[in-house]
Amino acid sequence: MNNGQKDVQFMALTLEELAKQAGVSRSTVSRAINNHPNVDPETRARVLAIAEKLNYQPNLAARGLAAGRTRVLGLVIPTGVAALFSDPYFPILIQGISSACNAHDHSVMLWLAEPEYERRTIHQILQSGLIDGVIVSSMLGNDPLIKALTEHKKPFVLVGRHPTDSRVSYVDVDNRDAVREAVAYMLRLGYQRIATITGPQDMTVGVDRLDGYRAALRGRGILPDPMLIANGDFTEQGGYAAMQRLLPLEPDGVFVASDTMALGAMRALREVGKRIPDDLGLIGFDDLPLAARLDPPLTTVRQPVTRLGATAVEMLIDLIQEPDPRPRRVVLPTELVLRGSCRTAF
Amino acid sequence: MNNGQKDVQFMALTLEELAKQAGVSRSTVSRAINNHPNVDPETRARVLAIAEKLNYQPNLAARGLAAGRTRVLGLVIPTGVAALFSDPYFPILIQGISSACNAHDHSVMLWLAEPEYERRTIHQILQSGLIDGVIVSSMLGNDPLIKALTEHKKPFVLVGRHPTDSRVSYVDVDNRDAVREAVAYMLRLGYQRIATITGPQDMTVGVDRLDGYRAALRGRGILPDPMLIANGDFTEQGGYAAMQRLLPLEPDGVFVASDTMALGAMRALREVGKRIPDDLGLIGFDDLPLAARLDPPLTTVRQPVTRLGATAVEMLIDLIQEPDPRPRRVVLPTELVLRGSCRTAF
DNA sequence: GCGGTTCATGGGAGCGCTCCCATGAATAAC
DNA sequence: GTTATTCATGGGAGCGCTCCCATGAACCGC
Incomplete structure (x- = not known):
């Protein structure tokens, strides 16, 4: 480094220096560090011990240059x-x-x-x-x-x-299948008029979850009603607004494509005095930590994020x-x- | 690159290659790109134009190695x-x-x-x-x-x-001063028994906000009551739990050290049927997007995150x-x- | 007009690493 | 015992860039 700045900095240990300390060559140290096969186990152990002791860290910029990999x-x-x-x-x-x-x-x-x-x-x-x-x-x-x-x-x-x-x-x-099962569960429970609040339809996940909703209805011979499909954007406000649009249509259940939107939907329901699950059933998606703490605790699809x-x-x-x-x-x-x-x- | 992998990849344009295209040396291109003073303006313009056209991107690993800066x-x-x-x-x-x-x-x-x-x-x-x-x-x-x-x-x-x-x-x-003012505002409004839900006391921001709360009380000659100070951890659950601990002490106002905790506090209040602001006044901190949408909308300290x-x-x-x-x-x-x-x- | 300065430019060196090849010792094979 | 094979090791080259120094052209003042 010739810009005079680095001199002031804590000087990093180089491979060469480490090699000198270990009494072997640069190449051998490199091999030891990178787990190459052809190194004497004893040599490797010694090198690694010294590297550990001196707290050697390879310079990733150099490694990137030389090997084309930076990790x-x-x-x-x-x-x-x-x-x-x-x-x-x-x-x-x-x-x-x-x-x-x-x-x-x-x-x-x-x-x-x-x-x-x-x-x-x-x-x-x-x-x-x-x-x-x-x-x-x-x-x-x-x-x-x-x-x-x-x-x-x-x-x-x-x-x-x-x-x-x-x-x-x-x-x-498998978003589609997970939602299909969730909505099928609501249908089995006896819900008749199930609406959905979707994710953005320019995201695959939004499309897939809506597909799952439709598939579940069709599986019971129900023709999905486009009026009961309200678009959301995975935000709390989006869920709130979508629920407000659905309310006049009097669904008795809603599948909401994310827990965050379900939170917004619950806010909309609370505002008009609707009770969950008595007046309206709700299922979310994600199983965020907050889902279990809502009032009532939210039935939801858990995904292992x-x-x-x-x-x-x-x-x-x-x-x-x-x-x-x-x-x-x-x-x-x-x-x-x-x-x-x-x-x-x- | 000698590992045979990079050959397959889209080959990146190097300084040297760019220099050849521009009919100048590697050094001149480097100077042009890095805005060094001693370059003919005409040469610089030409080099930059060609760099733009060929979509040249400096290799940051190489730059990092040579200059000690990677941006x-x-x-x-x-x-x-x-x-x-x-x-x-x-x-x-x-x-x-x-x-x-x-x-x-x-x-x-x-x-x-x-x-x-x-x-x-x-x-x-x-x-x-x-x-x-x-x-x-x-x-x-x-x-x-x-x-x-x-x-x-x-x-x-x-x-x-x-x-x-x-x-x-x-x-x-200035966390301390911001909170001092917020709590002073509550006192001016007529709140008598103001509690606080704090942030973690192993974070400076948590300590500073608590200090501000204390300073406001002292400013009105009130001795802060340790019982009215409930520790939180900046999570919704933390706010909820802290509020539950405060409830039996019957505060008439609470300064909550973050909006997220205020959300939890509101949940605790809702559960016991306390109304905001009639039974209890609340001020948060952060002015998160959600603060304006709470019921009632949350009075809070806005910080420009x-x-x-x-x-x-x-x-x-x-x-x-x-x-x-x-x-x-x-x-x-x-x-x-x-x-x-x-x-x-x- | 000539020594001194300014300044655009080119090329060498080297940043710390990995990969290749050469070396030579140890081992295996006959 | 000699030749072939394996394998641990060392050193050279080079990744793409920046910095330094050398070069030479243009310019200055007297």
Whole structure:
């Protein structure tokens, strides 16, 4: 470093220096650190011990330059997602991803992608040389990012399946089926006129959950009434507004596509004096921590958000290590958590 | 790259290649890109035009190695903070930081620091060579991270002042004074027996807000009653539980140290049939988006969270560019937002 | 008109690491 | 005992960039 600044800083230990301390060559130390097979176990142990003692940390920039791998994963969340600031889903997902990265000796680089992130930012992500792969959460519609990632042959994984492109790797839950079961449960209980508050229809997850709702009705020979489908945006306000629109139509049950929106729906119901579950049954989705504490406790579909994040990380690392063109897919199980927001006896 | 993997990937444009295209040397291109003074304006324009056309992106790993700067900032949030997963404060702060970074052509690396991040992780952060500086949010107590950062001479900025060390740079709001004013306002309205629900007392912000509460009471000659001080942890549940503890003591007003906890307090009050503001006045802190939508709308102290994040970024970049030992401090203004959770006439 | 300065430019060195190849010792094979 | 094979190790090259120094052209003042 010749800019005079770094001299002032705590000087980091280099491989070369560590090698001198251990009485072996730079190459051997590198091999020991990176678990290469052809190293004498004794030598490896000695090197690792000294590295530990001197608290050696490889310089990731140098490693990135030399090997083309930095052990840094990018996490992209489009800020166009209104719920980002209100739905605890995101912090939980971020935590899951971050924690799994730590466990695998990787780091997370966060990209809250602003709407106009078209050209420049995408290429910045891909060519910066700092990132080995990318996790994309809550993709909106047919995001140009996906195309760019594919073109650049940069490994990536979606959290939530891609609506059209089957070559894309993803982790997801079976939203459609989970919702179908939840609504079928309401029907079995005796609910007759079940409405739904949907997620944004430009997100796959929003579409899938609505599909599940329709499938459940059709499974009982009921023709879904478009009037009973109110669009929401995964925010509390969205749920509140949607519930207000549904109220005049007098549904006796509502499937709400997220717990956060269910919270808003409950607020709307409280305002007009409707009681849950006596006047109206409610089922949510997510099983956020708050769901159990609502009044009444919310019956909801539990999805393993932390595991979703951890799985995405593991898939991505796998994909980076063995860049195999075959897409990987994992679908994690959900669970209908029965609480007090549906009446069990009519 | 000799591992055969990168060959398959979209080959990134290098400085050297760009230089050839522009008919100048590598050095001149570097100077043009980095805004060095001694470049012919015409040459610079030509180089930049070609760079734009070919969509050149410097390799940050290489730049980091050569210059010791990567234009990446670390953001550390201890996961010990219970509220991380429920309080929208954090997403808003993260968004503010991320957005400011984008605007300044920097990136954010996220570290959700797990409790046992003592040795290894800290050094990893500092010596990875990937990070120019660090923003630390919601530090707990006297975090060892601060000591490590200082020792390594790594520039850093706190969001929220340091409890003891005056050499540390930070951005904050004047929590004490903001709360003092809020509670003084309640006293002026005629509230007699004002309790408080505090933040965690191992966080400076928790201590400062409690101090403000005490100062307001003392300002009116009232001796703060320790019984009327209920500890919370900035979560909704914490607020709920604290309110339940306060109820038997029959306060007529409560200052709650965060809106999220106020939400919990309102739930506790609703459960026992207490009306706000008639039976009990309430003031929160943060002015989260939800505060205005509560029933009744919550009177609260607004703090500019996005600006807090943006300011932290700007301070840090400044600190990196000119590593001046003088600590920088910025205190942003708050505002008491009057809504319906305090009775104005007795 | 000539020495001194300014300044745009080019090329060398090197940041810390990984990968490849060469070396030589130990082992296996006949 | 000799040749083939395995394998631990060391050193060179180079990843893409920035910084320093050298070069030479243009300009200044007297």
